Amino acid sequence: MAEVAEQDTGKKDGKDRKKVKHPPHIDMTPMVDLMCLLIVFFMLTAAFTKAKIMEINLPEKIRDPNVEPPKIPGSRTLNIILGPDDRVFWYPGMVREEDYSNPPPLNETTYGADGIRRLLVERNRTLFKRIDDFQNDVIAGRINLPRDSIESEIRKLKRDDDTGPIVLIKAYKTSNYGNFVEILDEMNIVGVARYSFVDLIWYETFMVERHLGIATTTASTGN
Amino acid sequence: MPKIKITTKPPHVDMTPMVDLFAVVLIFLMLTTTFRITEPGQVDTPYSVSESPILDFNIMTVVISNDGRVFFNVDNGPDTILKFRQKILAEMGGRYGIEFTQQELTKFGNYPASIGVPIERMKEFLAIDEPLEKAAFQTGIPVDSLDNQLGMWVLYARQVNPAVNASIKGDANVEFPVVKRVLDILQDRNVNRFNLITSLRSADVKLDEIPE
Numbered sequence: 001m002a003e004v005a006e007q008d009t010g011k012k013d014g015k016d017r018k019k020v021k022h023p024p025h026i027d028m029t030p031m032v033d034l035m036c037l038l039i040v041f042f043m044l045t046a047a048f049t050k051a052k053i054m055e056i057n058l059p060e061k062i063r064d065p066n067v068e069p070p071k072i073p074g075s076r077t078l079n080i081i082l083g084p085d086d087r088v089f090w091y092p093g094m095v096r097e098e099d100y101s102n103p104p105p106l107n108e109t110t111y112g113a114d115g116i117r118r119l120l121v122e123r124n125r126t127l128f129k130r131i132d133d134f135q136n137d138v139i140a141g142r143i144n145l146p147r148d149s150i151e152s153e154i155r156k157l158k159r160d161d162d163t164g165p166i167v168l169i170k171a172y173k174t175s176n177y178g179n180f181v182e183i184l185d186e187m188n189i190v191g192v193a194r195y196s197f198v199d200l201i202w203y204e205t206f207m208v209e210r211h212l213g214i215a216t217t218t219a220s221t222g223n
Numbered sequence: 224m225p226k227i228k229i230t231t232k233p234p235h236v237d238m239t240p241m242v243d244l245f246a247v248v249l250i251f252l253m254l255t256t257t258f259r260i261t262e263p264g265q266v267d268t269p270y271s272v273s274e275s276p277i278l279d280f281n282i283m284t285v286v287i288s289n290d291g292r293v294f295f296n297v298d299n300g301p302d303t304i305l306k307f308r309q310k311i312l313a314e315m316g317g318r319y320g321i322e323f324t325q326q327e328l329t330k331f332g333n334y335p336a337s338i339g340v341p342i343e344r345m346k347e348f349l350a351i352d353e354p355l356e357k358a359a360f361q362t363g364i365p366v367d368s369l370d371n372q373l374g375m376w377v378l379y380a381r382q383v384n385p386a387v388n389a390s391i392k393g394d395a396n397v398e399f400p401v402v403k404r405v406l407d408i409l410q411d412r413n414v415n416r417f418n419l420i421t422s423l424r425s426a427d428v429k430l431d432e433i434p435e
Contacts, residue, residue, distance in 0.1 A: 025235065028238045028239075028242055029238075031242065032238060032241065032242060032245065035242070035245040035246065035249055036245065038249055039245060039248055039249050039252060042249070042252035042253060042256055043252060045256060051268065051276075051277045051392075051420050051421070051422065052271065052273050052274060052275065052276060052277065052420070052421050052422065052423050053273060053275055053276070053277050053278075053390060053418035053419065053420055053421070054271045054273040054275075054418065054419045054421050055273075055275070055416070055417075055418055055419075056416070056417050056418075056419060057415060057416050058406065058410060058415045058416075058417075059415070060410075060413075060415055061410050061411070082399070171399045171403065172399075173398075173399065173400055174398065174399075175398075175399045176395065176396050176397060176398055176399055177269065177287070177393040177394065177395060177396070177397045177398075177399060177401075177402045178269040178395030178396060179399070180399060180402065181269040181270075181271055181393075181395070181419055181421060182269065182270075182271075184271075184419070185270075185271040185272055185273070185421075188271070188272060188273065189272055
C-alpha cells in the first residue's frame, strides 16, 4: 500500500539505468506523524462530545376543573424555593390558611454539599441508608443482580418509601435554569423518592420578597 | 586479512504495516465521529451528575440560548430515508398557509442545526446560503400564547414521529420564566417526560459524613 516500487520503464538511454537497481524509498515519517495526530484528535473528540441527559417527569396537568389536585401530608412536605442570584430558600410543612397574611419566615441555604444536600440527606436518611446498603451489597457481591434489575430495585425502594420528605420545588421569577437543574440534580444525588416541580403560590412570592427586603409587587394577585 | 565492510546505510524500518493500521483506525474514527453541532445562539449547559448519554435518534430538542431565544430541532428518526424533518415542515406550512417547494423541504431536511426562525420567514431563510446572513433570521421561535409556533412544532413532530423524545437544552443563566413557558407548552401537548441535556460533573455523598 505505502511502498512505491518503481518499475523499469524500459528507458534504455544508458544514463539512468543504474538508478532502477534499488527501488527508491519514500520517507513515510511525516505521513505517520500526521496520521498519529489525526488519530489522537479524533479519539479525543469522539470521547468527549456526547452530552449527558437527566430525565425528569412532571405531573400531568389537570385540565378538568372538577378534579382536585392530589393532597399531600403537610408534615412530610419540604418546600424549596429557588431565589435570585443563586440563593435558595426553604421552609418545612405548609402555610395554614390563617397565616397567609403573615407566613412563617424562610430559611436560607446554599447549593452544594454543605447546604441543601445536607438538609435533604438528614430528612431522607432512612431511604438513603437503604439505597446505600443495597448498593454496598451489590458491590460486595452479596446480592447478584444484572444491571437493569439493580436500577429497578432502587426504584422499588424509592416507591416503597413512606418516611422521606415530599419535596416541592418552586422557582421565583428571577431564578435561572441552572438553579433548576442543580436542585433536580440534588434530588438524584440524595435519592429523594418524591419530588415535584410546582408553581410558586402568591403568599410564597410574598415570603421571598419579604426575605429579600424588596417591595412586594404581587401580594394578592397571585402568580 | 580482509577488511570488514561496515554498511553506511542506516537500518531501515518498514513502516508499511504501521501505516496500514493507522489508516484503518483513522478511517474508522472519521466515519464514526459525530461533530458537535454549533448552536445558533450561545448555550452553556448546566452540570449534573447524570451519566446516561443522549439518545442517538428520535430526539426533538428545544434549545434556549442565553439571551432567551427559543430554537427547535428535530431529527430524521432512525433513518434519514424517513425524511421526518421534511414532513414536519410540510405540516407546519399547511398549518400556516405556506406552500414549500420540494427544494425548500430538502434544504430544511439537510439543515444540521437548530431552527429559530418564525414560520413566516422560513422561505426567505431557506433561500439564503450565506451562514452569516442566515444567522440574522434566527430571532427565535415565537412562544407567546397568541402565536405559539413552538407548540405547533412539537405537535407536528409528535404526529410525524410518535416515538420522538423531548429534550431541553438550556443555558444555565437563562431566566426561569422562559424555561417555565417552554415547560408549559410541552405539557400542553401532553409531553410530561423530558430529558434535560447537561454536562457531566461528579458528586458523591457518604453516609458517615452526615451528622446524626
